Amino acid sequence: MHATMKVENVVRAALDGKPLSRSEAIFLSPLQGEELGLLLEAASQLRDRYKGRTVTFSPKVFIPLTNLCRDFCGYCTFRKAPGEAGAKTMTLDEVLSVARKGKLLGCAEALFSLGDRPEAIYGEMRRFLEEMGLRRTLDYLYEACKLVLEETGLLPHSNPGLMGVGDLKRLREVNVSLGLMLENISERLMLRAGPHFDAPDKVPSLRLKTIEEAGKLSIPFTTGILIGIGETWEERIDSLLVIRELQSRYGHIQEVIVQNFRAKPDIPMRDQPEPGVEEMLKTIALARLILGGEMNIQAPPNLSPETYPLYLLAGINDWGGVSPLTPDYINPEAPWPELAALKRRTAEAGFTLRARLPIYPEFLRLGQKFIAPSLLPHVERLCDGEGLVPFRFDRVLAHAERA
Numbered sequence: 001m002h003a004t005m006k007v008e009n010v011v012r013a014a015l016d017g018k019p020l021s022r023s024e025a026i027f028l029s030p031l032q033g034e035e036l037g038l039l040l041e042a043a044s045q046l047r048d049r050y051k052g053r054t055v056t057f058s059p060k061v062f063i064p065l066t067n068l069c070r071d072f073c074g075y076c077t078f079r080k081a082p083g084e085a086g087a088k089t090m091t092l093d094e095v096l097s098v099a100r101k102g103k104l105l106g107c108a109e110a111l112f113s114l115g116d117r118p119e120a121i122y123g124e125m126r127r128f129l130e131e132m133g134l135r136r137t138l139d140y141l142y143e144a145c146k147l148v149l150e151e152t153g154l155l156p157h158s159n160p161g162l163m164g165v166g167d168l169k170r171l172r173e174v175n176v177s178l179g180l181m182l183e184n185i186s187e188r189l190m191l192r193a194g195p196h197f198d199a200p201d202k203v204p205s206l207r208l209k210t211i212e213e214a215g216k217l218s219i220p221f222t223t224g225i226l227i228g229i230g231e232t233w234e235e236r237i238d239s240l241l242v243i244r245e246l247q248s249r250y251g252h253i254q255e256v257i258v259q260n261f262r263a264k265p266d267i268p269m270r271d272q273p274e275p276g277v278e279e280m281l282k283t284i285a286l287a288r289l290i291l292g293g294e295m296n297i298q299a300p301p302n303l304s305p306e307t308y309p310l311y312l313l314a315g316i317n318d319w320g321g322v323s324p325l326t327p328d329y330i331n332p333e334a335p336w337p338e339l340a341a342l343k344r345r346t347a348e349a350g351f352t353l354r355a356r357l358p359i360y361p362e363f364l365r366l367g368q369k370f371i372a373p374s375l376l377p378h379v380e381r382l383c384d385g386e387g388l389v390p391f392r393f394d395r396v397l398a399h400a401e402r403a
Helices: 003-015 022-028 033-051 092-104 123-131 137-152 165-172 204-216 233-250 277-291 308-314 339-348 373-382 393-402
Strands: 054-066 109-114 155-159 177-179 221-227 253-260 296-298 318-322 352-356
Touching: 003 022, 003 033, 022 233, 022 277, 033 277, 033 308, 054 092, 054 137, 054 339, 092 137, 109 137, 123 137, 137 155, 137 165, 155 373, 165 177, 165 204, 204 221, 204 233, 221 233, 221 277, 233 253, 233 277, 253 277, 253 318, 277 296, 277 308, 296 318, 308 339, 318 339, 339 352, 339 393
Parallel strands: 054 109, 054 318, 054 352, 109 155, 155 177, 177 221, 221 253, 253 296
Antiparallel strands: none
């Protein structure tokens, strides 16, 4: 069969509702030129069919509760050791101060990011927790989320690394959603030359277990893949397929992130080439065709500041969390786009930008299946009849002009 005709047949079947198989996804992965255009067009059509021409984002404050971490990933600048420049564990007063400032700007989400189990290797963190009457960093996270929720009404969404069943149950009471990036399913990346060699919490089976346990508990969940860290196309596709399998079983994965590796001068992987625009477009399009039209797929705009509107051509429907106040502490060299500019560039591509909560409208409609009863009043106060946030872009613009 002529290659272009075969591409047309595969993408047409995906548009007709046939899940993209592993062999079909691998067949599509080398596409270039006109054939790549067919892939992008199909992904965009599938997105339009299910999501329309509205693109969402979550107005958030980014709260890096602690950047101490027991993992040493080859691409990370977030993690620090005690005594190292920039090492920081926030106090509860500091957490609350950031959340209150974000509320004044119309933020709805408090994103908590933190290192994985720093108390396992750092006595400094154990002593800090003991002074608080706590044993683990996850216990401190619970207290911080509870405080922000009760004092400001912002909705916590936490990405704390691996979580056990007890942790998930407890954090569900003070988080409307939780997250853990799968990054990649490949055990090969744990080998000595790989990015996860000295990162015990990046074992794929352990991360999958956390995601699965969240599914059993009906916790709205964010996951995704990190591309450009040395994985093959097959490993990338396998990672998307295992996410699809978990979603088919539990229905709890509310969004999947396709995130591009960024090289930085102070990381072990500083010489690793970054994924190009075409590679990102192809990965996003394959994610859309693998995961289907109902999945929310996002790519961070700040990691591709010049080209991010092109991602709309590949089938995304969400920009993720964007903060009008706090930096991206994971990628501090990559500032968020100003929200007015994000709105304008989204409109120039033919889409309407709307703000959302850290839980998507389709999960809101299912009520207490996915939301702890104690959180429902907080959620209902923030959203409109569509389950979105009536966000005032002019308020952020006025703040920026005063600053």
